[in-house]
Amino acid sequence: ELKVEQNPLFLSMQEGKNYTIYCNYSTTSDRLYWYRQDPGKSLESLFVLLSNGAVKQEGRLMASLDTKARLSTLHITAAVHDLSATYFCAVDPTGTASKLTFGTGTRLQVTL
Amino acid sequence: GAVVSQHPSRVICKSGTSVKIECRSLDFQATTMFWYRQFPKQSLMLMATSNEGSKATYEQGVEKDKFLINHASLTLSTLTVTSAHPEDSSFYICSARDPRGTGETQYFGPGTRLLVL
Numbered sequence: 549e550l551k552v553e554q555n556p557l558f559l560s561m562q563e564g565k566n567y568t569i570y571c572n573y574s575t576t577s578d579r580l581y582w583y584r585q586d587p588g589k590s591l592e593s594l595f596v597l598l599s600n601g602a603v604k605q606e607g608r609l610m611a612s613l614d615t616k617a618r619l620s621t622l623h624i625t626a627a628v629h630d631l632s633a634t635y636f637c638a639v640d641p642t643g644t645a646s647k648l649t650f651g652t653g654t655r656l657q658v659t660l
Numbered sequence: 661g662a663v664v665s666q667h668p669s670r671v672i673c674k675s676g677t678s679v680k681i682e683c684r685s686l687d688f689q690a691t692t693m694f695w696y697r698q699f700p701k702q703s704l705m706l707m708a709t710s711n712e713g714s715k716a717t718y719e720q721g722v723e724k725d726k727f728l729i730n731h732a733s734l735t736l737s738t739l740t741v742t743s744a745h746p747e748d749s750s751f752y753i754c755s756a757r758d759p760r761g762t763g764e765t766q767y768f769g770p771g772t773r774l775l776v777l
Binding site: 579581583588589590591592593596598636638645646647648649650651652653 | 692694702703704705706709753757764765766767768769770771773
């Protein structure tokens with residue numbers, strides 16, 4: 549059974565600080581996704597990582613994928629309050645954007 | 661990106677009744693759609709894969725007779741929760757894979773919040 553674990557589960561950080569969210573998974577996969585979910589809302593796609601060593605950046609968020617270590621990171625630079633949300637990684641072992649297995653989620657709270 | 665809609669956004673029903681949720685791909689045709697369930701403060705769990713013109717594929721532990729899925733057209737999949745009970749109360753989210761381009765990601769609908777009294 550594929551397991552996807554995120555660390556930490558909850559993160560409270562001050563504006564302006566940097567931090568990294570980790571996503572570990574238990575089986576081989578070359579595809580990994582990061583999503584954002586605001587309270588009461590659905591998922592917003594942030595990043596699609598399609599190969600080992602992939603790195604993508606958008607604004608204050610940067611995601612990377614190490615398929616050999618089965619690890620992805622989501623790095624937050626100089627956090628702002630608007631980044632407060634829950635972040636999920638999802639693994640796609642089929643490589644066909646099907647049967648996604650989601651991580652446990654990381655609830656990020658950025659305080660002023 | 662591609663747009664996926666769901667209807668209704670919120671529904672309250674009495675225990676024992678059936679509820680139908682629609683998922684539509686608005687600007688593309690989706691041969692495959694996915695249904696997820698999310699309990700409060702938990703992650704998303706894939707319930708089933710909806711295939712246009714054929715039977716849905718259910719994940720282990722999901723009762724196919726309770727969660728009926730119909731994918732009658734390339735832009736519409738429906739999930740019917742039959743004889744709903746309070747434990748079925750959850751946030752149901754559908755998604756679809758856009759076959760245009762590389763088809764490398766799923767696009768998620770806005771979700772349907774179901775409350776069974």
